[in-house]
């Protein structure tokens with residue numbers, strides 16, 4: 001077996017691991033690089049191997065750092081099938097089409113402003129490319145298996161996001177397991193990760209490999225924030241991932257409202273058409289969630305769903321107070337930017353980041369206490385209160401990662417720690433070595449391992 005780490009090695013984005021096994025070449029995840037510019041530039045480099053030489057892609061889940069490069073791979077000649085769980089296939093459709101729209105918009109904007117070094121600026125891929133990639137997707141139900149040549153492919157749910165799974169590849173008695181992103185033991189929406197018992201080689205994520213989630217009650221903390229902000233006449237802005245996080249926020253806000261913890265007449269806006277679409281998918285796949293069907297069905301009850309961009313613009317002039325959930329989650333783009341621009345200079349408002357902020361993003365800068373941020377080419381003073389709610393994280397923390405690893409019956413011959421900033425990956429590596437006694441290493445970008 002041969003593994004090439006084409007991304008998410010010593011960083012948290014661009015998840016892509018190329019496996020040569022049983023005469024087949026299978027790509028585990030096909031993610032976009034995000035965050036620092038030097039990382040994002042990797043998206044533009046030619047793919048390190050001939051895409052046509054890849055037999056199949058298996059996606060652990062639909063987050064763009066795991067799926068967002070797929071249209072570019074197809075554009076460069078990949079002709080195989082793309083396996084993912086049924087819910088991941090549904091979410092990928094929403095996420096990849098949106099990603100393609102954004103790529104097209106960015107290129108148009110760069111051409112209009114003449115701000116690109118390339119003339120004309122081209123999108124990484126178009127909506128048409130994304131549709132061609134989506135046509136290659138084949139749903140694979142967790143617990144079932146399929147074959148790519150002599151390789152048996154199967155999935156097991158890991159919480160984290162609707163449809164998210166660990167991937168197992170087995171050929172000739174050798175099994176490779178890839179964790180994808182692991183969820184938490186007590187996630188609001190998703191059940192805990194299922195145990196995987198056997199692996200000869202293991203690739204495990206380490207996003208929170210050096211941290212433990214604080215024992216904060218996310219619902220209680222958000223309730224406190226909303227009440228205090230409303231009391232001073234301000235609004236709460238929740239920059240949120242449209243998929244997963246937005247639904248968890250809706251759930252918590254509904255519970256707070258139901259329990260009389262926040263005013264029943266406080267307007268709640270979901271200002272993200274993608275989040276609205278994703279919420280419908282969470283409702284369609286409600287059986288995969290840990291909440292009751294009725295609660296899933298009522299996620300949007302009494303919530304104002306903002307459709308057109310003009311309505312969203314109008315909302316920035318709305319009389320406060322209100323709660324606005326808007327994307328993107330790291331304030332790197334999307335409608336949340338005009339809310340941020342309007343709200344950041346006013347100390348009455350509260351900007352609450354309910355998710356992990358990748359280093360280098362606007363969200364990370366705000367959470368670190370930046371006094372000004374650049375939005376649409378202008379510096380905007382930050383006087384609003386800024387908070388980071390870690391209780392909403394969809395990622396297993398270091399102890400939860402270790403707990404999943406303890407589920408294996410025997411030590412894998414080799415474990416690779418990926419999908420973490422350098423310190424997180426190395427801290428988890430040390431724990432695996434010291435506490436489990438396994439052979440473990442942190443691969444470097446483009447490293448090639450033969451087993």
Ligand SMILES: [Zn+2]
Pocket residue numbers: 061063066160161181
């Ligand atoms: Zn993820």
